[in-house]
Amino acid sequence: MNETRARVERFFERYEAALLARDERTMAALYAVPSLILFPDNPVPVSDAAETETFFASSWRQYEGVDAVGRQIQVMAEAPRTVWADVTWSFDGRARERFCYQLIETATGYQVAVLTPMML
DSSP: HHHHHHHHHHHHHHHHHHHHHHHHHHHHHHHEEEEEEEEEEEEEESSHHHHHHHHHHGGGGGGGTTTOOEEEEEEEEETEEEEEEEEEEETEEEEEEEEEEEEETTEEEEEEEEEEEEOO
């Protein structure tokens, strides 16, 4: 496993732990400011970490009953200080969500700069 792949794996281990802990503060810290969430027909520019924290705090109901997740990560591309990762998240043994994460290198490690939902 190359160093970039190992760093991406460690990032998503932290992401998964925060998700399972329903820890919106840690989730917000994993997103860069500014960042962009590219929901279809509804791009969301994020200019404050509190926006990300509020989003995750309001979304925990959709993960009710989820106490374990699986993830399949494909590093799609990398460039200096950035990497694109295609991640499929599984709950209850079934693929449920898939996103392209553009991660940027910051002083605290990788953070999500752009999140794009993808078809399963």
